[in-house]
Amino acid sequence: MTPKPTAPYRPRTLAPMQRVAGLDYGVLDELLGYALRRAQVAMFLAFHAATRGQDITPPRFTALVIVGANPGISQTALGNVLGIARSGAMVLTDWFQARGLIARRRAPDDRRAWGLHLTARGERMVRSMTRKVVALDRRRAAVLNGEERRQLLSLLNKLAA
């Protein structure tokens, strides 16, 4: 299978949520939700910068990792992890399949479902992306010391539950 000519990757969000000097942010400065969003956008932009030229966005990276760690997972379960509808999981899986990164195999126990599997190429992709993303994440977290980092992770997980 010849790899498709890849359209240049364009993230939806190109611009940071700027801290404009001299502006009054009012109640926003007290809200966890606002701080969360700003930090998340900054991380997203850093992800994009660190993986420039690759078409793997954060949700796509998540999908690759999940399929890699859970071979045979169904499209519906993948959709649940990503927080998207079944139809979206379809489109996503098609996208990976067209690029030879994921293969669908009939689930042995349920003939309605597909089991998703990384191809050899998908394995290589997830390994190389993981290296880049872990390095980026550590770099971003470098403003925190180890203890702060662990604490942040734990507080975020509490909040997400």
Added chain:
Amino acid sequence: MTPKPTAPYRPRTLAPMQRVAGLDYGVLDELLGYALRRAQVAMFLAFHAATRGQDITPPRFTALVIVGANPGISQTALGNVLGIARSGAMVLTDWFQARGLIARRRAPDDRRAWGLHLTARGERMVRSMTRKVVALDRRRAAVLNGEERRQLLSLLNKLAA
């Protein structure tokens, strides 16, 4: 000005990023970026639930607060705060103007620019939304103690810088 018939609000994201039992999340569990995204989606959904029936999304709430605290701000500056292009700030301002929440007045010093101002109605809206959003934010943060909350806020702001 008669208030427009408001289309029912439908957030882009309806579903949480589920923690699916028995699944291996691999490297994702070590990534600040992933935890950040999950916490942010959870907060977004809580925002939606707490303001059900209102068409004010998080970015719109941000816009109202910023215009309220900085009367006369330009569309371009507002776009920078939100991290969107000028054209998007236009569409957004049109949306508020059509609902009588924001008024455009010519900037006295620069005849190219508009100064944005809350209308009386906009003021009421931002006050009522602020009450709801602050209450929601506190509720969400209730899993943390006061010290943890302050720490999280400070760590997030470090990360967003």
Added chain:
DNA sequence: TATTGTTATACTCTATAACTATA
């Protein structure tokens, strides 16, 4: 020349709803 606002247009992501094949 550079910037503000504007308009037209296109693209990405995701939802809903209806359908099929299996369970």
Added chain:
DNA sequence: TATAGTTATAGAGTATAACAATA
């Protein structure tokens, strides 16, 4: 009846590019 996957369609949000008025 319920669920997995599929298809078609629609909508929200935002980008780019070109333009007019003003700086």
